[in-house]
Amino acid sequence: MAIGEERAVLRLPVLRALLAQGLAVALVVVLVYLLALLPWRMSLLSVALLQGVLAAVIGWRLGLSRWWLWINLAFLPALLVVQRAELPGWLFLLGFVLLLLVNWNSLREQVPLYLSGRKAQQRLQQCLSERELPLRFVDLGCGTAGTLLQLARRFPRGQFVGVETAPLLFVFAWLRCLLQENCSIRYQSLWQVDLATFDVAYCFLSPVPMPRLWAKAQTEMRAGSWLISNTFEIADVPADQVFEINEGRQTRLLLWQMKGADIR
Known part of the structure; x- marks a missing residue:
């Protein structure tokens, strides 16, 4: 395996967690061996x-996100507790399957589940209020669709689309948006979305896919359309506008207006 491929593999969160x-x-x-030499x-x-x-x-030093740290912390103690409780074996399989269905994108795309906070949603609403209505908005990796649903209710004349490939999250998001006429959820990879059909593309991903997403946005998005990233920047591409959030892990929204059109 080439050095570059090895580094790419080591960037996978699950492998860093195992390490x-x-x-x-x-x-x-x-440590236990050394203590055994003492009384x-x-x-x-x-x-x-x-x-x-x-x-x-160690996981923190390897750059794992916060929720991976909790998994690392609880993994072995939880196994011990479960073993002592003599729970049926199928519960382990069920737990593993549920984790896989929720964290599918973390394994495949190196994109953990991040949920936009209340302040980020409010700032997004302020940004979208500057756009002419009706607008078309896509959330690239909508998770549980909380942000998407809030925006759809706030802007009833807009059309809001969320794409998600983590199976359990997709089902949950789809059910949440069933009764919201201007909001729809697709089981679709963000790389298969035609960004040319949207005025605003929003994402809360990770540093890994941002360069590829920027290349896709440059190719597909129309002049004057917006790409908005929660927290994660694009290397060597300064954002046209930066909105501070300072809410937990989420620090800011970065906005790029495509193809040099003037920002309102």
Whole structure:
């Protein structure tokens, strides 16, 4: 495998999480061995908790997002608790399947599930109020469709489309938007969306797909249309406008107006 391919593989969050777990286990084994030389014994639960803390710290140093840190922290202690509770084996399979259905994009596209906060939604509403109505808006990876539904209710003359490929999230978003006439959800990859049909494209992805998305937007989006990214910038492409949010992980909205048209 080439060096570039190896680096691309290591950027996968699930592999970094596994690496963090493995390193934490190795450190704990060494520590337990050293403590065994002294008259000090750790309980099995204490060992599991220590391994979880180390895995979370290592995962943080490897650049994993916050929700991966919680998974690393709880993984081994949860296994221990479940084993002692003697739960049926099918529960493990069910839990794994549910995680897979929610985090499908994290495994395939290196895009974890990020949900836009209240302040981001308010700032988006302010931005869209500057556009002439009716407008067409697409959320590239709409998650549970919370942001999309809020905007559709706020701008009833607009048309709002969300695309999602995580199966469980798609079903949930589709059900939420069933009764909202100007809002629809598609089971579709963001790379298959024809951006030329939209006035505004919004995304809350990760740093990995942003260069490719910028190339797609430059090719497809019309003059005067907007690409808006929550938090994640495009390398070497300064945004035309930046709106500060400062809400948890979400720090700002970045807006690019396509093909040099003047921003209102």
